[in-house]
Amino acid sequence: MTPVETEFVTWLLDRIPADPRLEVPPGDDAAVLRPPAMRRTVVTVDMLTEGVDFILGPDCPPRAVGHKAVAVSLSDLAAMGSRPEAVFVAVCLPQTGGDVIARGLLEGIQSITAEHGCTLAGGDTNSWDGPLVVSVTAIGSVPPGRAWRRDGAQPGDLLVVTGACGGSLLGRHLAVQPRCREAIFIESRFEVHAAIDVSDGLSLDLSRMMQASATGAVVRLANVPIHADARRMSLLPGDTKSPLDHALSDGEDFELILAMPPDAAHALMAAAGQAPLDLPITIIGEVTAEPGLIAEDVDGTRTALAPRGYVHAFNS
Numbered sequence: 001m002t003p004v005e006t007e008f009v010t011w012l013l014d015r016i017p018a019d020p021r022l023e024v025p026p027g028d029d030a031a032v033l034r035p036p037a038m039r040r041t042v043v044t045v046d047m048l049t050e051g052v053d054f055i056l057g058p059d060c061p062p063r064a065v066g067h068k069a070v071a072v073s074l075s076d077l078a079a080m081g082s083r084p085e086a087v088f089v090a091v092c093l094p095q096t097g098g099d100v101i102a103r104g105l106l107e108g109i110q111s112i113t114a115e116h117g118c119t120l121a122g123g124d125t126n127s128w129d130g131p132l133v134v135s136v137t138a139i140g141s142v143p144p145g146r147a148w149r150r151d152g153a154q155p156g157d158l159l160v161v162t163g164a165c166g167g168s169l170l171g172r173h174l175a176v177q178p179r180c181r182e183a184i185f186i187e188s189r190f191e192v193h194a195a196i197d198v199s200d201g202l203s204l205d206l207s208r209m210m211q212a213s214a215t216g217a218v219v220r221l222a223n224v225p226i227h228a229d230a231r232r233m234s235l236l237p238g239d240t241k242s243p244l245d246h247a248l249s250d251g252e253d254f255e256l257i258l259a260m261p262p263d264a265a266h267a268l269m270a271a272a273g274q275a276p277l278d279l280p281i282t283i284i285g286e287v288t289a290e291p292g293l294i295a296e297d298v299d300g301t302r303t304a305l306a307p308r309g310y311v312h313a314f315n316s
C-alpha cells in the first residue's frame with residue numbers, strides 16, 4: 001500500500017462502527033460474518049461507472065454516488081424479499097482528486113447503510129488513470145425457502161407495484177430509495193409468488209418476470225401509477241413521451257413489482273397507507289397463461305404492449 005492508501009484505510013476503519021454480525025471486522029485479510037440463525041444468505045453485486053451510470057459534478061457529488069451504489073444493490077435485496085445485513089464496496093478512484101472522492105463516497109455509503117440497518121463489512125480501494133468505478137456486493141438474509149423469485153408468477157395472480165414510476169432522471173435516479181423496509185414487511189405477512197425491482201423500466205422488468213415465470217400479463221393502463229416527475233418530464237421542451245410512456249419505459253424507479261394471489265394482493269392494499277407501507281400500492285393488472293404483455297385501455301380495448309426500457313449495450 002502507498003502511504004496515502006494506508007492513511008486512508010486507517011481513517012476509514014476508524015469510521016466503521018462495530019457490528020455484532022461481524023466476528024472478524026474489516027481490517028483483516030477478510031471479514032468473517034455470523035449468519036443469522038435459520039436464515040439463508042442472499043448475495044448480489046452491482047457496478048457503477050462514471051460516464052455510464054452517473055457523471056460527477058455539482059448535481060452529483062461523490063456522496064450521491066456512494067448512496068446510489070449501495071441503494072441499487074439494496075433494491076435487489078428487496079426484490080428477493082430479503083433483509084440487508086452487510087455490504088462490501090470496491091472502488092477504483094481516478095488518480096486526480098481520489099482522496100476527496102473516497103471520503104465523499106464513504107459519507108453516502110455510511111448514511112444509507114445506517115438507514116437500512118446493514119454494516120459496511122469490507123472493501124478495496126484502487127486508483128487508476130480512468131473514471132470512478134464503484135462496485136457494491138450486498139449480503140441479505142431471508143427465511144429458508146421464502147426468497148422471492150422472478151419465476152413464480154401464476155395465471156390469475158394480481159400484479160402489484162409500490163410507489164410511482166417514470167421521470168427518475170429529474171433526480172430520483174440518484175436519490176434512490178430502495179424498498180427494503182416495505183419488502184421485509186410484505187414478506188413477513190403476505191404471500192408473494194414472484195417479484196422484481198424496476199431498474200430498467202416498468203414494462204421491461206415486468207416482461208422479464210413474466211418470461212421467467214412462463215406467463216404473460218394484462219396491464220390496465222389507467223391504473224399504472226405515474227410519478228409527478230414523469231408528468232414534469234413530458235412537459236420539457238423536446239420531450240416526445242407521454243407521462244404514461246415515461247412510467248412504462250423509464251429506468252431507475254427502483255420500485256417493486258409483485259405477483260400475488262388475489263386475496264393476498266387485496267389484503268396488502270388494505271394494509272397500505274401506514275408505516276412501513278406509507279407509499280402508494282397499486283394493482284396494475286393480472287398474470288395470464290398466455291405469454292406476452294397486453295395493454296388494456298380505459299374502455300377495455302386490448303393491444304399488445306411492447307416492453308421498453310434501458311438495455312446495456314455491448315458488442316460481441
Ligand SMILES: [Mg+2]
Nearest residue numbers: 076079197199
Ligand atoms: Mg434487480
